Amino acid sequence: MAQDNRSFESTLHDIVYSIDTGTGLKIIRVTLYFLFLLVIVMLYSATQFRGLKTEEAMDLAQLGRNMTPSGGMVTKCVRPVTMWKVSERTPGENPRIDDHPDLLHPPAYPAVLAAGFKFFEFVGADPFSIPIGSRSATMPAEQWVVLPINHIFTILTGGLLFLMGKRLFSREIGFLGMTIYYLSNVAWQDSISGLNISMATFFVMAAFYAMVVSMLNRRDGSTTAGWAVPFVLSVLFAAIAFLTRYIAAAAVPGIALFAWLMSGRFRGGTRFALVFIVLFMVLISPWLYRNFKISGNPVGMAAHTSLADTTKYPDTQFSRQLHPNFSFGQFSSELKKKWVTNYSENHQSVLPGLGGGVLMSLFLVTFFYHFVRPQVNYLRWGIGLSLLLTTFIAGFFSESSIRMIHVFWPFVILYGMAFFYILIDRLDLGVRLYNVGLKCLLVALAVIPLGLTLMPPHANHPYPPYYAPFISTVSGWLTPREVMVTDMPWATAWYGDRISIQLPKDLDDFYEINDYKQYISGMYITTITKDKPFVKQLLDGPEQSWLPVMSGRTPPDFPLKQITALNRQDQIFLSDRDRWSAGGPVAPAQ
Incomplete structure (x- = not known):
């Protein structure tokens, strides 16, 4: 019995010594450090994350959502400029709207996201569900x-x-x-x-x-x-x-x-x-x-995106070109000015x-x-x-x-x-x-x-223009096989899971797409376009052909006759028929 007591005392002494100076102390230190790191992660996420806020982040997320072993890198965020490029290399000048290949991003990050999405689907959870009437501005997958x-x-x-x-x-x-x-x-x-x-x-x-x-x-x-x-x-x-x-x-x-x-x-x-x-x-x-x-x-077309937001293609004009005309001289002159402008505006950060x-x-x-x-x-x-x-x-x-x-x-x-x-x-x-x-x-x-x-104030929700429940509801007015045109196709592709063509640069390109490329079932215009300077952009600028449409005065031959204003006139949705009355009004963005 005395031997057992000595064994117990020896074991207890070894444990105390390990906690004081040995392996046990290292384990405690590592655990405390990990808990400290976990607190930082949770605190930063809770105060700063209010959902995805950028076009590129949503574009990458929807690529991960679409990625399958058979489909590969296909996108539901379709840009007119990539339609032009795909049409050039496809028999019959088919832009392949239904399985449009992504030409802007490499595949590794969407593949990792796709694996995460598949894991939740495997365990029986739907990471893309946004409950009707939800006040959360984020999707569970985010x-x-x-x-x-x-x-x-x-x-x-x-x-x-x-x-x-x-x-x-x-x-x-x-x-x-x-x-x-x-x-x-x-x-x-x-x-x-x-x-x-x-x-x-x-x-x-x-x-x-x-x-x-x-x-x-x-x-x-x-x-x-x-x-x-x-x-x-x-x-x-x-x-x-x-x-x-x-x-x-x-x-x-x-x-x-x-x-x-x-x-x-x-x-x-x-x-x-x-x-x-x-x-x-x-x-x-x-x-x-x-x-x-x-x-x-x-x-x-990743290299071509260097022309975006230049003097020749300001704002989103580059990706909205259905018939672009690129040249080496254009690249050279525009990129010189863009490089200087970028660093003159961002050099301090x-x-x-x-x-x-x-x-x-x-x-x-x-x-x-x-x-x-x-x-x-x-x-x-x-x-x-x-x-x-x-x-x-x-x-x-x-x-x-x-x-x-x-x-x-x-x-x-x-x-x-x-x-x-x-x-x-x-x-x-x-x-x-x-x-x-x-x-x-x-x-x-x-x-x-x-x-x-x-420190307060903390991050705000990304509305305008992004509000996940709102975008999901509006996108749900179309069936999965139908296609819409919108000024934020990355958001409707991610939150709404709908094939979305970016708003073309003018009304003529819209007619060409609708008549010869893909029938358009709906048009969703948000504050991305409506909040642009009225005189410089909407009245006399590049968006002038869209001003009558946004004002509800569509041309006589315009195919989308039914119009509804959304979220206190912030947005409008046009369609070939009334798709919204049966579902009731859409809850306003918070």
């Missing part, structure tokens, strides 16, 4: 699929940042870098946007990290598998990053430069860089071939905006400092090259492309923190409390943007 998937990628990116910091610098720098990332407004802002930036950030980070592991293992004399496996993984991650967002291809030269420098510039390094690029091209070639077969361009500018400033200074470890210097030059390429290319495209600079935010944190530690060591303050205080000050400065964001 809250339970889109948002969690992006949060998962953000959390995984923080984990990679820790591993990278631990491998290149120290465990403490990796841990503090990860913590700052989780406390940064930049990371969670991208995470709740519904865009593919969080996923692209993770795979770009993973591609760089796998190459670091590969090159360091090779340098340290590891087995062939020890460096070849992470090398192949780096190629795979880079390919997935490209298939998540095309501009992520800017990371490839940076990774190849790092491999070239680490392998010896004149001792076979070129071979590793070329193998990386060749394998990358092999992995992405099936998707490039798909695009070329459909549109004659390896990236579809591009690079300095990362983390309030403190860590960004430290990161830029590291390019004038030589680290002791060569791999740290080589990686910095690779990251710098990719960052410059991203900044240059993004200037020709949309605001969300410029936000892709956020992909390099983890690297900015890591190098900024490392240089800050070097400065502290050079100061030689002596008293440990001073060092701890300076580190806490840096963390506090980096966290200020997040703190200000979480």
Whole structure:
């Protein structure tokens, strides 16, 4: 019996010791840290997420909803400009409205969303149901699929940042870098946007990290598998990053430069860089071939979107062109002006905006400092090259492309923190409390943007023009086989699950589509068009042919004779017959 008591006391002592200093303490710390992270995620989501707010986010979500093994990347958000491109490559100039191929986005992010949607359908839940009379402005799929998937990628990116910091610098720098990332407004802002930036950030980070592991293992004399496996993984991650967002291809030269420098510039390094690029091209070639077969361009019409919101195609005029006439001279002159305009308007929020500018400033200074470890210097030059390429290319495209600079935010944190530690060591303050205080000050400065964001007032619902129950009800007036024309086809395709053609640039193009391409059963016009400047846009501008339609004075030969005003005259719906009386009035947007 005494032996049993001693065994019990010994076991209890081991447990107490483990909790105090051993494995148990680590488990408690990790658990508390995870709970802290969970609180940040829930608090940010609760105060800032009110549903998808951008055209691109809804467009990507509806692509995921439509994606099936047999259908592939088909879209219900049909733009006149893509109708023109598909018609050029299809016998009989058929725009393929019913299974319209998407020519604007790569497939990886919609495929991940599709897997999430299928999981909920598999367990018997409908993530797309919006109850009639619901006051929520979001669809369940946004809250339970889109948002969690992006949060998962953000959390995984923080984990990679820790591993990278631990491998290149120290465990403490990796841990503090990860913590700052989780406390940064930049990371969670991208995470709740519904865009593919969080996923692209993770795979770009993973591609760089796998190459670091590969090159360091090779340098340290590891087995062939020890460096070849992470090398192949780096190629795979880079390919997935490209298939998540095309501009992520800017990371490839940076990774190849790092491999070239680490392998010896004149001792076979070129071979590793070329193998990386060749394998990358092999992995992405099936998707490039798909695009070329459909549109004659390896990236579809993604490059053409650089003409959107230029002086020749202001606002949404580019995507509404049914008979565009593009030329090299047009591209050249318009893109020069657009690049300058983009950065003249956004320069204050591009690079300095990362983390309030403190860590960004430290990161830029590291390019004038030589680290002791060569791999740290080589990686910095690779990251710098990719960052410059991203900044240059993004200037020709949309605001969300410029936000892709956020992909390099983890690297900015890591190098900024490392240089800050070097400065502290050079100061030689002596008293440990001073060092701890300076580190806490840096963390506090980096966290200020997040703190200000979480303070009231919180985010508002995205109406006008988006209100999920309203859009779902209006879209339900059409059957799944019918087609509507609207000025927000991305929203009716996502919330209403209806094939939606974007409002053409003028009435003549509408007649051509209705008479020769696809019969139109309804037209849904919202504040996107109605709120445009009256004289400059509606009376004498590009929307003048639509002004009589919006005013209820349709031309005699207009096919949609029945009209109803919606939501206190904010919107109108036109159809070939009365589809709304039997269902009662639509509840106004909140």
